[in-house]
Amino acid sequence: MSILKVENLKKYYGSGESQVRALDGVNLEVEKGSFTAIVGTSGSGKSTLLHMMGGLDIPTSGSVEVAGREISKMSDDELTIFRRRQIGFVFQAYNLVPILNAYENIVLPIQLDGSKVDREFVMEVVEIMGIGKKLKNMPNQLSGGEQQRVAIARALAAKPAILLADEPTGNLDTRTSQDVLGLLKTTGERFGQTIVMITHNEEIAQLADTIIRIEDGKIAESRWQ
């Protein structure tokens, strides 16, 4: 079953001579529970695609369907709620709230949504991510790798339909990146979580089930492995 469907997606910036076709007719489907890596050179359109998939930006044309809902047809308010409940984001910058400890950061989005925290589930995620002993630490008392594991746990804790990650380990050294992504993959498999991740790093992309290569705003290759 596909959880994400992108059809003839286009995103053009500017007009005339200076127009940039950041996405120029992208079609793709992501299976529920799969792990997809999006690779491509700088400026090929990876971040633009991820932003469109997450409803963070509006396409010029085409459609994006997440969990059976067409997100480009939603009102701003609907989209805000949908995004909060169904889409988890992990960015290169961890974006942890500095005055909250690790646990408080992890459950914050659930609380902001007025939902009940499934503590057992959160603790299971936390254990797999190896941060069980760090939950009382403030972000500045955590290493970069630990902060990113907290950020991933925060994204997973809300049980999103899909987790979108943009260069999640861009700030970490190779060894730590491999560890963090290994954990992300394990958690994904354990909970049947769908993950779409952008990476520059070909080695890291090898962890995924599917690798999609973007060139000049188009899909140049889809590889299942």
Ligand SMILES: Nc1ncnc2c1ncn2[C@@H]1O[C@H](COP(=O)(O)OP(=O)(O)OP(=O)(O)O)[C@@H](O)[C@H]1O
């Ligand atoms: N807000 C914007 N206004 C104008 N052009 C933009 C904007 N955002 C992105 N672009 C252009 O769209 C193209 C695709 O950018 P995008 O950020 O998606 O690439 P990317 O593959 O993620 O690159 P990188 O790996 O360097 O992050 C680039 O040519 C970029 O300059």
